[in-house]
Amino acid sequence: MTDPRWTADEALERLYAAHWRQLVRLSVLLVRDLGTAEEVVQDAFIAVHKRWDKLRDHDRALAYLRQAVVNQSRSTLRHRMVVARHVARGPDPDPAAGAEPGEVLDRRSAVLEAMRALPQRQREVLALRYYLDLSEAEIADALGISRGAVKSHASRGAAALRELLRGDER
Amino acid sequence: MSDDDELRDLLTEAVADVEPAYRLDAIRARTSRPPRRRGWYAAGGAILAAAAVVTAVSVVNDDGRPRREAPASNGEHAVALYFVGDTPAGPRLYREFQRLPRSGGALAALEAITTRHGPDDPDYTSSWPGGSFKSVTVRDSRIDVELDPVAREVSGRLAVQQVVFTVQAATGTQLPVQLRSDGAEDVLVERAPENDVLSLVSISDPAEGLHVSGTFVARGRANSYEATVPWEIRASDGTVVENGFATAVGSVDRLYPWETERIRVSDLNPGTYTFVAMTDDPSGGEGRGPFTDTRTIIVD
Numbered sequence: 001m002t003d004p005r006w007t008a009d010e011a012l013e014r015l016y017a018a019h020w021r022q023l024v025r026l027s028v029l030l031v032r033d034l035g036t037a038e039e040v041v042q043d044a045f046i047a048v049h050k051r052w053d054k055l056r057d058h059d060r061a062l063a064y065l066r067q068a069v070v071n072q073s074r075s076t077l078r079h080r081m082v083v084a085r086h087v088a089r090g091p092d093p094d095p096a097a098g099a100e101p102g103e104v105l106d107r108r109s110a111v112l113e114a115m116r117a118l119p120q121r122q123r124e125v126l127a128l129r130y131y132l133d134l135s136e137a138e139i140a141d142a143l144g145i146s147r148g149a150v151k152s153h154a155s156r157g158a159a160a161l162r163e164l165l166r167g168d169e170r
Numbered sequence: 171m172s173d174d175d176e177l178r179d180l181l182t183e184a185v186a187d188v189e190p191a192y193r194l195d196a197i198r199a200r201t202s203r204p205p206r207r208r209g210w211y212a213a214g215g216a217i218l219a220a221a222a223v224v225t226a227v228s229v230v231n232d233d234g235r236p237r238r239e240a241p242a243s244n245g246e247h248a249v250a251l252y253f254v255g256d257t258p259a260g261p262r263l264y265r266e267f268q269r270l271p272r273s274g275g276a277l278a279a280l281e282a283i284t285t286r287h288g289p290d291d292p293d294y295t296s297s298w299p300g301g302s303f304k305s306v307t308v309r310d311s312r313i314d315v316e317l318d319p320v321a322r323e324v325s326g327r328l329a330v331q332q333v334v335f336t337v338q339a340a341t342g343t344q345l346p347v348q349l350r351s352d353g354a355e356d357v358l359v360e361r362a363p364e365n366d367v368l369s370l371v372s373i374s375d376p377a378e379g380l381h382v383s384g385t386f387v388a389r390g391r392a393n394s395y396e397a398t399v400p401w402e403i404r405a406s407d408g409t410v411v412e413n414g415f416a417t418a419v420g421s422v423d424r425l426y427p428w429e430t431e432r433i434r435v436s437d438l439n440p441g442t443y444t445f446v447a448m449t450d451d452p453s454g455g456e457g458r459g460p461f462t463d464t465r466t467i468i469v470d
Contacts (some may be wrong), residue, residue: 009201016197020193020194021190021305025188029241034188037190042196046197046201051203094287107184111184115220126177130182
């Protein structure tokens with residue numbers, strides 16, 4: 001699907017058009033805060049632009065973007081824990097938008113809160129597996145861990161997330 | 171529902187309403203190295219749009235001073251928008267260029283065709299309410315346009331083609347457009363033949379309300395008999411004070427560009443006039459009559 005004659009600028013615009021929103025959403029699952037997620041993904045796009053001469057391929061570039069988003073989300077979180085950064089903008093929908101039943105809104109923020117409560121690796125594996133629908137091999141590649149580790153983080157993470165959400169209903 | 175599906179749904183739903191801000195320009199600002207290449211989107215429609223900007227600027231006083239501000243780097247560009255207007259064949263689409271912030275992308279072009287923003291030419295209309303369009307995503311084989319529920323009341327082929335023509339111009343593509351809306355099935359729409367949905371003549375320049383003096387050149391697109399595009403300048407009482415014709419570069423299968431010679435207005439009294447471009451009507455009025463497009467011009 002990639003035209004090998006794409007320049008870095010052209011690739012950037014194509015990748016942006018196709019993946020910007022989904023990658024920001026992925027990052028929101030990891031860091032919760034939309035403003036932070038946008039920063040993280042923006043940096044990932046700048047990084048992929050810089051490396052385009054080496055990547056030269058849409059799929060490789062997308063894999064690189066994902067990896068950059070996950071890694072950067074992780075280090076942002078660490079940083080945030082240190083500075084206790086004020087969260088200026090959350091992903092919570094504008095209540096004035098109103099049309100959504102309250103139940104859905106509650107469930108959304110409950111899921112985001114629960115994700116945040118998970119250990120970092122579990123959170124990453126769940127986001128890549130269930131939000132991006134990546135295979136175990138792709139997740140292993142993106143996170144630089146073994147497929148066995150992916151499997152165990154996935155099953156523990158899924159169980160923990162369910163448990164957190166159940167606890168939330170009480 | 172399997173456990174996996176449940177988690178998939180929960181995570182997807184949790185971020186389904188997250189609409190990230192537009193950051194492409196911010197990213198570009200940090201990746202550009204002069205000399206910069208144009209982005210892929212600059213092909214096609216955007217190049218036409220650029221030509222229209224140059225035209226708007228080429229309207230000069232007799233002393234050569236430009237009458238309009240040069241389109242310097244003020245972050246705006248001319249965008250081709252399509253609006254609905256009457257023709258002898260019923261309502262059709264007319265193209266109008268408007269200056270929009272460069273950062274808005276195709277979504278800004280779509281927002282500009284809604285009634286919240288609307289056409290500069292009072293002869294045109296749109297049935298899309300403000301906020302109708304939530305996102306535009308260019309994919310490999312199509313363009314996805316996500317509709318807001320406020321767009322639900324809008325119907326009709328012409329309204330849909332208005333979106334197709336506008337978003338294709340804004341993205342410099344002719345990809346089919348997938349209309350998506352919560353609670354409704356996706357609809358994939360191909361661009362209709364120009365002869366079926368466009369007014370057979372439209373004016374790109376002058377823009378509505380342009381101040382002119384000395385001379386000016388008018389341009390547009392038409393599909394007219396023998397490629398002939400008659401034009402007139404009418405005074406406010408309807409009297410024709412100047413007329414002539416331009417020749418389009420083609421005809422029959424679609425609309426082709428036309429451009430007049432320099433039209434002299436220095437002999438006209440200052441005031442408001444109407445510039446009219448027409449298709450030729452070989453029937454001499456027996457048929458449905460000519461298509462026309464008009465622009466108000468102000469002679470200083």
